Amino acid sequence: MRRYVQTPGPIGQFSELSLRQRAGPLDLVYVAYGLLVVAVVVASYLLGAFGWLPHDPQAMDIGLINAAPFTSGHPLGTDFLGRDLQARLILGIQAYFLPGLLAITISVVGGSVLGILAGYRGGWFDTIITYFDNLLDSFPRLVLILLVIAAFKADIYYVMVVVGITGMPVIANLIAGKIAFLRQKSFIEAAHALGLPAHTVILKHILWLNCRALLVIQATLGMAEAILVETSLSYLGFGVQEPTPSWGNMVQAGANYFLQGNFWPSTAPALAILATILGFQLLGDGLNNLLEGKRRK
Amino acid sequence: MDAPLLAVENLRTYFYSRAKRAFIRSVDGVSLGVMRGETLGIVGESGSGKSVTALSAAGLVTAGPGVISGRIDLQSNGSRRNLLDGLENYARVTEQDGRVMAVEKDERGWRRHSETLMAGVRGKEIAMIFQNPRSALNPYSTIGKQLVETIRLHTNFKGERQARERAIHWLERVRIDSPRLRFDNFPFGMSGGMCQRAMIAMALSAEPSLLIADEPTTGLDATIQSTIVDLLAQLKTETGITTLLISHDISVIQRLSDRIAVMYGGTVVETGRAAEVLAPEATARHPYTAALLASIPSAETIRRKSYLQAIEGEVLDTIEVPRGCRFYGRCNRVTEAIRGNCAGLEPPLGEVAPGHKVRCWLYPAAGKP
Numbered sequence: 307m308r309r310y311v312q313t314p315g316p317i318g319q320f321s322e323l324s325l326r327q328r329a330g331p332l333d334l335v336y337v338a339y340g341l342l343v344v345a346v347v348v349a350s351y352l353l354g355a356f357g358w359l360p361h362d363p364q365a366m367d368i369g370l371i372n373a374a375p376f377t378s379g380h381p382l383g384t385d386f387l388g389r390d391l392q393a394r395l396i397l398g399i400q401a402y403f404l405p406g407l408l409a410i411t412i413s414v415v416g417g418s419v420l421g422i423l424a425g426y427r428g429g430w431f432d433t434i435i436t437y438f439d440n441l442l443d444s445f446p447r448l449v450l451i452l453l454v455i456a457a458f459k460a461d462i463y464y465v466m467v468v469v470g471i472t473g474m475p476v477i478a479n480l481i482a483g484k485i486a487f488l489r490q491k492s493f494i495e496a497a498h499a500l501g502l503p504a505h506t507v508i509l510k511h512i513l514w515l516n517c518r519a520l521l522v523i524q525a526t527l528g529m530a531e532a533i534l535v536e537t538s539l540s541y542l543g544f545g546v547q548e549p550t551p552s553w554g555n556m557v558q559a560g561a562n563y564f565l566q567g568n569f570w571p572s573t574a575p576a577l578a579i580l581a582t583i584l585g586f587q588l589l590g591d592g593l594n595n596l597l598e599g600k601r602r603k
Numbered sequence: 604m605d606a607p608l609l610a611v612e613n614l615r616t617y618f619y620s621r622a623k624r625a626f627i628r629s630v631d632g633v634s635l636g637v638m639r640g641e642t643l644g645i646v647g648e649s650g651s652g653k654s655v656t657a658l659s660a661a662g663l664v665t666a667g668p669g670v671i672s673g674r675i676d677l678q679s680n681g682s683r684r685n686l687l688d689g690l691e692n693y694a695r696v697t698e699q700d701g702r703v704m705a706v707e708k709d710e711r712g713w714r715r716h717s718e719t720l721m722a723g724v725r726g727k728e729i730a731m732i733f734q735n736p737r738s739a740l741n742p743y744s745t746i747g748k749q750l751v752e753t754i755r756l757h758t759n760f761k762g763e764r765q766a767r768e769r770a771i772h773w774l775e776r777v778r779i780d781s782p783r784l785r786f787d788n789f790p791f792g793m794s795g796g797m798c799q800r801a802m803i804a805m806a807l808s809a810e811p812s813l814l815i816a817d818e819p820t821t822g823l824d825a826t827i828q829s830t831i832v833d834l835l836a837q838l839k840t841e842t843g844i845t846t847l848l849i850s851h852d853i854s855v856i857q858r859l860s861d862r863i864a865v866m867y868g869g870t871v872v873e874t875g876r877a878a879e880v881l882a883p884e885a886t887a888r889h890p891y892t893a894a895l896l897a898s899i900p901s902a903e904t905i906r907r908k909s910y911l912q913a914i915e916g917e918v919l920d921t922i923e924v925p926r927g928c929r930f931y932g933r934c935n936r937v938t939e940a941i942r943g944n945c946a947g948l949e950p951p952l953g954e955v956a957p958g959h960k961v962r963c964w965l966y967p968a969a970g971k972p
Contacts, residue, residue, distance in 0.1 A: 490738075491738035491739075491742070492733055492735060492738050492739045493738060493739050493740055493741045493742070495663065495733070495739075496731075496733055496739040496740070496802070497741070498663060498725070499661055499663060499725060499726065499730070499731040499733070500725075500726045500730065500731075500753050500805060500806070500809070501724075501725045501726015501727055501730075501753070501756065501757060501809070502726065502752070502753070502756065504718075506752075511741050511744075515741055515743040515744050516741075516742075516743050
């Protein structure tokens, strides 16, 4: 989602500024859609958490297997055991919501700490983070996650700890870069000269005031990543196990009936995954253009 | 006579330059005293060590193998404290032939000890303003919030509303128009001069006993420069604040200073009352001061369309300090009689008139302490 604009000026002359990202009206649409998705996800999570579901998600109705949407009593149809898809889709959010929050908390907090150490202290912290980053890049993430599952157990929280840790270097690099940029400005030195304690300068003036937009954006993108990992693993059978619903194992379960013409039980959760991940990604991208692009000078 | 508010004694600050792979003796044996209520102006070319002297006094020299030694005594609440007390235990410097050969430093211990020494001093007792005020303010916070933050930290105005009123009071004192509106401005919405005024308000709001102004007018437009100088002069008469003013601009120094110290190559080469040091008819004067004064553009030089007089040669590279006078290589007043001394022996800072000291072999009588 980059748009390059040329600033008005002599033809053929590109200034450095002309290559900067500009926020446009489309970004507002992205952010609006993203916020809608977030709202739906949070509301559905709460519905699931309190058990306010339209149907019992485990109740089977053998007489109504693989029902199409808009069947009476089942607005989104039923699956291969005649369980209500709407209720199972809502309950499926439980599978990734808290684990996803855990993953982004780990990557944001850990990434911030590493980034500050690298940017503020520099030296060998910087080197370590670079090597850590390279190490993770040279290793497929899914393989790493499967290794952890093999070594410990197939628990989504273990997986999300891995997702969180592997997400740290990206954030650390961004924050270290931001600090390197901020250090050219003298306000950090000025803040020290005004007698502000080091933790105030680091936490308030650097992290809160200057990096908060960046962290929100990264957290949003991290959530999309966590959902993708959870659904992939559940699809493969390493994540949430039947009969507990997860969007991933719903797609997998429905896929067996796909070629028999009952495409809906697997398509519904697949569309939910698509819409949700797209929402988080677009939210992150739109926020990036609106918050960071505008301020970049 | 009273003890000075800030007494710097034999201050030495060394840095390591990665590019040159050598230690630079930025400040090399500086002694200064700032009396309560006076303004001491430090003037010199870039690289003469004037800013580093100020940063050392504010305890802001921590970078890498930077080493400070000497004494910096600050008179606070009737007691005197040495801001460098015990720091020498954390670093060892090996010197050979005027060259720093090695520095062993316990970085963490140094930083920690320096922080304990400066606790309650930096920002509270010694406040500082910088050049380029626009970048000295956090771009993502309003000036009001930043001002309130320092006020709540350093003064008894702890309440949110109290601190806010105090902040507005200070914005008024630094002559920012409609301070209540400006309170919610971000630094990018203000001019450089406004930012510097806000910065001055932040520094003074802690009611420090010493204000260090490090090139406060550099990086501002010429017209804004003079209004900032006016403001500093007004604040000086209003508050009687003791100021250590650093500038390469002699006209700024002349306007604001009671006393002057001229620095060259990391040492003070001349010090005395401002009127005496800068008097056009001064009889005893360091050749470097003379050269600095000659390089000021005046209406006279412009009218005669003559060239501005630059000082020949380059600023002393303080990696290897010569055995003789530091200015010897660029000096145009070396006479045969004193050449031997100039080349081989560093002149002492000798008194040529009461309170007026010059570091030059031209004044041999003065050379004897």
